[in-house]
Structure formats: C-alpha cells, structure tokens
Amino acid sequence: MVRFENVGLRYGLGPEVLRDLSFRIDPHSFQFLTGPSGAGKTSLLKLLFLSLKPTRGLITQFGHDVATLNKDALSALRRRVGIVFQDFRLLDHMTTYENVALPLRVMGRQEDSYRDEVIELLNWVGLGERMWALPPVLSGGEKQRAAIARAVIARPQLLLADEPTGNVDPSLGQRLLRLFIELNKSGTSVVIATHDIALMDQYDARRLVLHDGRLHIYD
Amino acid sequence: MPPMTDDRYETDLSTPSRRSGEPRFDTPIVPRNSISGRALVAVVAIMTFLASMTVGAVFQVRHAAADWQSDVAKEMTIQVKPMSGRNIDDDVARAVALAKGIPGIAGVKPMSKADSAKLLEPFLGAGLSLDELPVPRMIVVTLASGAIADLAQLRRVLASEVPSASFDDHRGWVERMRAMALSAVFAGVVVFALVLAATILSVTFATRGAMATNRPVIEVLHFVGARNAFIAGHFQRHFLLLGLQGGAVGGGAAIVLFAILGLVSRWFSGSVGGQETSALFGTFSVGLAGYLAVVAVIVLIALVTAFTSRHTVNRTLEAID
Secondary structure: OEEEEEEEEEOOOOOEEEEEEEEEEOOOOEEEEEOOOOOOHHHHHHHHOOOOOOOEEEEEEOOEEHHHOOHHHHHHHHOOEEEEOOOOOOOOOOOHHHHHHHHHHHOOOOHHHHHHHHHHHHHHOOOHHHOOOOHHHOOHHHHHHHHHHHHHOOOOOEEEEEOOOOOOOHHHHHHHHHHHHHHHHOOOEEEEEOOOHHHHHOOOOEEEEEEOOEEEEEO | OOOOOOHHHHHHHOOOOOOOOOOOOOOOOOOOOOHHHHHHHHHHHHHHHHHHHHHHHHHHHHHHHHHHHHHHHHEEEEEEOOOOOOOHHHHHHHHHHHHHOOOOEEEEEEOOHHHHHHHHHHHHOOOOOHHHOOOOEEEEEEEOOOOOOOHHHHHHHHHHHOOOEEEEOOHHHHHHHHHHHHHHHHHHHHHHHHHHHHHHHHHHHHHHHHHHOOHHHHHHHHHOOOOHHHHHHHHHHHHHHHHHHHHHHHHHHHHHHHHHHHHHHHHHHHOHHHHHHHHHHOOOOOHHHHHHHHHHHHHHHHHHHHHHHHHHHHHHHHHHO
C-alpha cells in the first residue's frame, strides 16, 4: 500500500530530519509511530499524507510513484488517506455534521446521497446528539471524535492520526484506541503517531520508532 | 469501515443529549459574514463610490467642455465697419439679407445702435452717441443645430457685395476651446486612472487581508482531498459576491447622488446663481454613458476581488504543498 525506499527529508538547506527511511505499510495493518519530540514524526506523517515531498528516495503509494503525480492526481490520492490532526482542524462555521460530511462534499456528492451515512457514523462515534453543534461548543473529546469521523467518512484505505490522545484524558484515550482498532478490523490500515507509552502498551501492534531521523521497526 | 451500529460504542461514547444548534446541511464552505468580509465590503463600497464620483466628474467636465465648444461654434459674427462713401445702415441690411440667404443659418440678428451702445457702456460710459464715433456694427449669425452652412460662400458674397463687412466664424476661439476641453478631459481621465489604481490596490490588499483569515479553511479543504480548482472556485465566487455587494453599495450611492444633483441643478436653473452655474458647467448630467461607466467600475472592482482571492488561494496551496 505504502512503500518508502531510502527516503530522506531536509527543510531548505538545513540538516536531514529524516534519513534513509525504508519500510512498508501493508493493507489492513496497524502500527504506532513513536519517538522523542523532534524525532520527525510529524514530518513522516506529512510525507505519508503527501503534504511534503522527499528530498531523496522513492515513495510509492497505492502503486503510484508520488514524485511523478500532478496536483489533481495527488488530490485524488489524498482522498484515499484519512488524517486526524492533533489540533482537530474542524471548521468553526460548520456544524459537526457538516464537518464530518466535508470530504464527501468536496468529492461532489449530493447531500441527500450521504446524509444517512454521516448520521450513522456520527451515532457510531457517539456524536449523534451533537451533530448540529458548532465545534467551538464541543468538548476536546467530542472534537477528537468529530475529527476521526471526518477522517474515515470517505472510507480511506489508510488512516493517519497525529497524537489522537494528546488532548484527552486516559479513559477517553482508551475509548479512542478501541475506535481505531475497530476501524482497522474493518479493513483500514492505521498509523497512530503518539508519545503515549501506556496507550501503545494496551494494544499489541507494530511499532515504528523514530530516533535522530532514523527509523527502527519492531514488529 | 466498521459496522455502523456498534452497541459498545453507542453506550461508551454517547454523550448526554445537548442539542446546541439547528440542523444545517449546506453551510457555505467559505464562511460568510466574517468581520474581515464585512470590512472588505466597506472598503470596496467606499473606493467604488470615490471612483464613481471621479467618473461622474470626468463625464460632467466632458459635457461642459463640449457645450462651451458647441455654443461658441454655433454663433458667428459679421462686423460692418463705417467706411467713407458708404451708408453703414444699408451695408448692415445688405449683409443681413446675404446671410439669411445661406442655407443652414437659423438666425441673423443685427445689433441696433442701442445694443452696441449698451455693449460699449462698460468701457466708454453711459449716454454714448454712436453717431459721433466710427463704431462698427455687429450682426450675430446663428447656425441651425445639426446643419452644415456654407460659410465660405457667405464670406465670398460678403467680400464682393459688402466690402465694409468682415466675417468672423470664431475659429480661433473654437480651437482654443477644443484644446481646453481636451486638456480638461485628459486631466479628468488621469485623475480617474489614479483613483482607479488606488481603488484596485486598496481592494487587492483588503481582499488579501480577508483571505488571510481563511487560510485554515483552505488547509482543511486541501487535506480532505479537495482539488485546487474546487477550492479556488469557491473562494472566487464568494469574493466576487462580496465585491459586487460593496460595489453595488458604493456605485449605487454615486448613481443616486448623480440623479439628485441632476434634479437639483434643473430646479435651480431658473435662479440667477443657477444660470451662472449652468453657463459654466452646463446642466448637471453624466448621461447614460456616465451611468454605464459607473456600472463598469462596479464590475471591474468585483472582478479584482474575485481574481485576487483566486490568486491568494493558489499561492496558499502552493505554500502548503
């Protein structure tokens, strides 16, 4: 599904923040991405999300060499990847329902064609009663769940989550982890970037550990 | 995708019923009624009003200059000088008859001795008797509007039949008037160009300012897989509407003001001050072309806001990538 071969990344003329990364993310797989602050987790997530281009090396995603794709092709590829940002990035002027439905809306689908689907997903993540609320009045946990729902509504093949439990209490963190596990069981590959050792200890999954820009894999 | 009905999550993750909003399905992707959006509408309205006022002033000057030129060009003078051995009254009568015989001349009015004395009164004082002075007599010749009179023929017949008469078609004045009118219109166009440039710059920067607050929206749309053209199209439509809204307010206010000034100038045209003003500037009217120019300014400024927003979106997306 995703293949990195000797990938390196530097910002401008600075030092390489990621060095010689070679790994694969297989379909239906589940992995944690971890490492100390500044190790390059967010940069690696950006590469996975096609938001950055590598300075060197080869990234293949869904069978395409991403370096050869134009902007529209990258947008189409990005729709196959869902991302949950640490700071949620919900649009404050839209209701929770509209935020979650946004990926379907930008695909050009009519609202009545996805309404039931969105309501069902909102009920599933426990936001059925909050679907008409605006993000500023949602709690941190509710925002996190709305962000996850938005990331998965278009049924992505790969889900990336950046510190999804960073803003919530441990019990909600556990519940969110169960949510990711359920999504993975349904066929979505999941990459969770986290510092939270306790969270990783709760689920036996592959660990990608970044240290000084290099990747160590513990299957 | 997991099964959508999962009892565990319905019980674990449900929150108490707290409806805080009304159902909404189609909120515009670009936020409306933001503070920066309202500020942009205000800037566009003010600048469109100023640009429209400049347009009105240019058209008014053009009309006034054309009126002056036309008034001067419509009237000509035959001057009959006293000449020994000739009767000036007979010469005046003959010159009048010759002028009336030329097609395209609407009126020929000889100035009487009293009229001539009145004309000279400011220079020579009252109680002047023209019999004692060799003062030439004037004949005012008025052209029919839209007609082309054969003035060369008039000049020829006057020279052959009334040697004491000379014909002045005010060509020198007309040339000066034309030069002055051109200068006035050119100055007006330069001022309008400067105001338009200032308007475009102000609107461009105000649009960029309004767009800066929308960067998070652009980023989210980009990250959920929206194509660049989709994002740029939404912003362009939104800012085109804002530009048209502000332009309609500013340009509409200018159009209403022109109409009011036109009415007021017509009401006061009978008064002494009104007559002097109308002699200088003509009746206040920017004409259909002036109103169309204001509409063109509104459309231009709206297009500038739309184009600037599209350009800013594209630059933002390039920065994200």
